[in-house]
Amino acid sequence: MNPAASNRLTGCVALVSGGLRGIGEAIAARFVAEGARVIVSDLDAQDSTQAQSAMAALGQEAGYVRADVTKEADWLALREHVEQRYGALHILVNNAGIDQTGAVETMSMEEWRRIMAVNIDGVFxxxxxxTPMLAEAGHSRKGGSSIINMSSIMGLVGYPxxxxxxxxxxxxxxxxKGLAIEFAMKRMPIRVNSLHPGFVRTPLLEQGFTRMAALGIAGTVQELVDGASAQTPVGRLADAAEMAGPAFFLASEDSSYMTGAELVVDGGWTAQ
Structure with missing residues (x-):
């Protein structure tokens, strides 16, 4: 239980994609601590060690459904599950994502399409x-339901x-931003905001740094970690839990007047 938990998500149902590890897992844990019932989705098998471990840690207010975010059929099955078991959805966190390292001239079309399929097609x-479930549930919350789309500081600036x-x-x-305006102009009670983490200690970051080291961009993963820390004004990488608080803010009624905004949590990296 988070010691700062205020139970301000009591009565809410939240869905977190890519929620078995890293930032997604931290967000799911914070939402449960704040009183929400949470559905976690990821690619791991239902009976996998990772899924069982994460669900044991989250407790009885969380459930897991395996889903591939690139497949519409999986999303439709997930919606049916949420409708039948929970009857509503108030918060959607589109956290699932992958990275792709490499120079543009060496990247295959298959690699390009894969990252687009997961990182943006999955959000769409x-x-x-x-949207229909969120709109229906949004009438019961100040500011409406909340969609939180996980972007990155790399969605704001370029990087080699x-x-x-x-x-x-x-x-x-x-x-x-486009979806936020669309909903607002229709007076549909759904807010849509993006969260932009900086360098965060997660399995995804480690995988990306491992590939960069293999490509000769740095000698070791630790050199890349040290370099990213040095480039960050606060002098360190973030822990995944430090993204959970900002996500909770966007999910809560405290951000009821925010839509179409980008919340940057990067230790000052993009302020330079």
Whole structure:
């Protein structure tokens, strides 16, 4: 239980994609601590060690459903599950994502399409699938239901050898703004905001740094960690839990007047 928990999400149902590890897992834990019932989705099998461990840690207020965010059929099955078991959805966190390292001239079309499929097609499919449920539930909350789309500081600025990742996260940023205006103009009670983490200690970051080291961009993963820490004004990488508080803010009624916004949590990296 988070010691700062205020139970301000009591009565809410939240869905967190990519929620078995890293930032997604931290967000799911914070939402449960704040009183929400949480559905976690990811690619791991239902009976996998990772899924069982995460669900044991989250407790009885959380459930897990395996789903591939690139497949519309999986989203439709997930919606049916949420409808039948919970009857409503108030918060949608589109956190699932992958990275892709490499120079543009060496990247295959298959690699390009894969990162776009996961990082932006998955966000589109989630929003398309759950908009009716979120709109219905939004009438009961100040500011309406909340969609939180996970972008990145790399959706704001360029960085060498990750142009595909830049493009996918930049697309998330502007899709968020377009959808926020669409809903607001229709007076549909759904807020849509994007969250932009900086360098965070997660399995995804470690995988990305491992690939960069293999490409010779640095000698070791630790050199990349040290370099990212040195480039960050506060002098360190973030822990995944430090993204959970900002996500809770966007999910709560404290952010009831925020939509189409980008919340940057990067230790000052993009302020330079």
């Amino acid at each position: 499919l989630a929003c398309k699938t759950f 050898d990750i142009s595909a990742y830049n493009a996918s996260k930049g697309a998330v940023r502007l899709f968020t």
